[in-house]
Amino acid sequence: MSNKKFSNIEAERIILRKFKEADAEAFLTYRSNPLVALYQGEGWENYKHEQAVAFVKEQMNFEPDIPDTWFQIAVELKDTGKLIGDCAIHTLPHDTNQVEIGFSLDPLYQNKGFGTELVKCLLEYIFNVLNKHRVIAITDTRNKNSIKLLERIGMRLEGHFIKNLWYKGEYTDEYLFAILKEEWQ
Ligand SMILES: CC(C)(COP(=O)(O)OP(=O)(O)OC[C@H]1O[C@@H](n2cnc3c(N)ncnc32)[C@H](O)[C@@H]1OP(=O)(O)O)[C@@H](O)C(=O)NCCC(=O)NCCS
Structure with missing residues (x-):
């Protein structure tokens, strides 16, 4: 069980909160x-x-920092209260001081800087509240918007895995990005 209870994180235009x-x-x-x-x-x-209903219900009763689980966080637009995306923290099984992140935005809200705002918030929470040592993100090498976002936020490209993932009928390449706590600060 986790002893870290998640509380809302407010940024300029968005709130990161638990699912409802x-x-x-x-x-x-x-x-x-x-x-x-x-x-x-x-x-x-x-x-x-x-x-979707089962996913949301499960996440409502979940907390971060449980080894080998994904904690999914809702991203709400402050102005309208609408759900515009989500992000996630995967506490790695071999070392709980390290986490993997994921993020998705409704296409209606892409290309407006919300991705950058949400990942910044997420990293601040992971390093300053959860006190983690290292964050990684893994992305398909064709996922241009994700790559641009990870570079913009200051994550370092550390690995290029060649044809390592069987995905939708073919072996695909993945990039691994990472950032350390001391680099974020
Ligand atoms: C990955 C993803 C979240 C990136 O979203 P995004 O909207 O491109 O990212 P950002 O919010 O950082 O937006 C940046 C763009 O908005 C533009 N922008 C417009 N208004 C802006 C503002 N007010 N502030 C900042 N940027 C702004 C920027 O110029 C930038 O465009 P550029 O890349 O052409 O320079 C999105 O593509 C997505 O949800 N993809 C599908 C899910 C997915 O693949 N997730 C990743 C799995 S690893």
Whole structure:
């Protein structure tokens, strides 16, 4: 069990908060959008309403910092209260001082700087509140927007894995980006 309870994080235009039941429909709509699902793992294009409801319910009762689990955080637009995306912290199983992050935005809210704002918030929380040593992010080498975001935020490209992942019918390449606590500060 985790002894870290997640509290809302407020940035300039967005709030990072726990999921609530009312998020299921919006979550399903943007996560099953082919533009969002393209490099996100198998099955998201065909995600079902029941799966979204179950996902949201599970995350509502979850906390960060549990080894080998993904803690998913909702991203809400302050102005409207709308769910515009989500991000996640994967506490790594071999060393809980290290985490992997993930992030997704509804295409309606991409290219407006919300991705950068949310990842900044996430890293601040991970380093300053959870006190982690190192953060990694793994992305398909074709995922240009994700790569640009990780570079913009100051994460370092540390690895290029060649044809290491069987994904949607072919072996694909992945990049591993990382940043250390002392680099973030
Ligand atoms: C990855 C993802 C979150 C990036 O989102 P994004 O909107 O491109 O990222 P940002 O919020 O940082 O937006 C940056 C762009 O907005 C522009 N922008 C517009 N208004 C802006 C503002 N007010 N402030 C900052 N940037 C602004 C920037 O110029 C930049 O454009 P550029 O890259 O052409 O220079 C998004 O593409 C996504 O959800 N993809 C699908 C899911 C996915 O693949 N996730 C990653 C898995 S590893």
